Amino acid sequence: MIAVSQQPIDVASVLAAVEGPSEGGVVLFVGRVRDHAAGRTVTHLDYEAYGGMAESELNALAREARASHGAARVALVHRTGRLAIGDVAVAVAVASSHRGEAFAACRWLIDTLKQRVPIWKKEWYADGGQWISDRP
Amino acid sequence: MIAVSQQPIDVASVLAAVEGPSEGGVVLFVGRVRDHAAGRTVTHLDYEAYGGMAESELNALAREARASHGAARVALVHRTGRLAIGDVAVAVAVASSHRGEAFAACRWLIDTLKQRVPIWKKEWYADGGQWISDRP
Amino acid sequence: MKVLLFAGLAEALGAREVELDGAPPANVGELDARVREAWPALAPQRFRVAVNQRYARDDEALAPEDEIALIPPVSGG
Amino acid sequence: MKVLLFAGLAEALGAREVELDGAPPANVGELDARVREAWPALAPQRFRVAVNQRYARDDEALAPEDEIALIPPVSGG
Secondary structure (H helix, E strand, C coil): CEEEECCCCCHHHHHHCCCCCCCCEEEEEEEECCCEECCEECCEEEEEECHHHHHHHHHHHHHHHHHHCCCCEEEEEEECEEEECCCEEEEEEEEECCHHHHHHHHHHHHHHHHHHCCEEEEEEECCEEEEHHHCC | CEEEECCCCCHHHHHHCCCCCCCCEEEEEEEECCCEECCEECCEEEEEECHHHHHHHHHHHHHHHHHHCCCCEEEEEEECEEEECCCEEEEEEEEECCHHHHHHHHHHHHHHHHHHCCEEEEEEECCEEEEHHHCC | CEEECCHHHHHHHCCCEEECCCCCCCEHHHHHHHHHHHCHHHCCCCCEEEECCEECCCCCECCCCCCEEEECCCCCC | CEEECCHHHHHHHCCCEEECCCCCCCEHHHHHHHHHHHCHHHCCCCCEEEECCEECCCCCECCCCCCEEEECCCCCC
16 A cells, blocks of 8 residues: 555554565554644644655655565555644554564655655644745 | 453554644554464464563553653553464554654564563464473 | 646745746756746755656756656655 | 462463462572472473562562462563
């Protein structure tokens, strides 16, 4: 399961997507919308994606995690559109034979996703909004 | 949510137990029963716990994760009794303000649980079973 | 040549895509310079160029049918 | 004094608890020696002693009402 979607993320199905009889360890990262950022109170967020490219970058990340980071199965889902505080913005699941690899691959995936996948976040406060790309 | 229980583990409720408006990063580890171990085909498992002590050790781990490992909220659930291949044996969830802390605290919790919490696993094969404690 | 815009860049120009007039730029570096010149609001912005949905280097050649996008610093997750 | 057993230790003795006859041992180290002597099947086993559901050191004193358990190497997770 590799997707960029406006639909709410169903974390149980992200986990189910990496299930298998041979991989004992599954690590899941869930990123939720926080009520604060950089010292300001956040009311909600907008996420925008360059859809086709974002999905192709997510697929490239999954391939790299399997080829070089010991991941047996990977699921990556990012939500777009307007999100409320507490909503799940991103979910990353990795199944591996050994838990050390599952932790390392999951960490690598979320770190690299944040550096490379064309998705943008606009934070909204009581007095307006700001694209995080534009934050000095 | 800190528990040792014979009931199937509901991973969604383990995740929900660490939800909060201020912690953006949640890391979950799920340990499932594998179909092989140490080169042998496993048919199923039995888990036994020293119930009261296991729960008090899990509570001590959660306190230590919050005090020393940057965890804001922790959920720890271990199942006991007979488990089939693919069943969830253990789930560890950590919410933290920063994802690095969530990954590190979750990893520390599952590693330390495996060293310290009085729970035992008996693997069953086609030709009999063996407590892992007794494996040379 | 059509150029796709996202996030703060789209807001800066009030458009999700713009048309770069004149002959198509020969490569990515020339495209970068031409869009900054054509739209002064883009001049101070940070962005990378994607060609056919992949990050491209400045020396990568462009064809008229390529899908071009300006990618400001990403902030997913 | 009652002693709780788990996993392979319970299977080795065919019981989930045993009664150590005689005066209660003064401390954990003495208890360890006495149970290995009383049940030869335990003699070669690896285990720690828990007192009142906490891991105990050999020099920890015992009271007759303490809950004693033998803890073989754990294998949860």
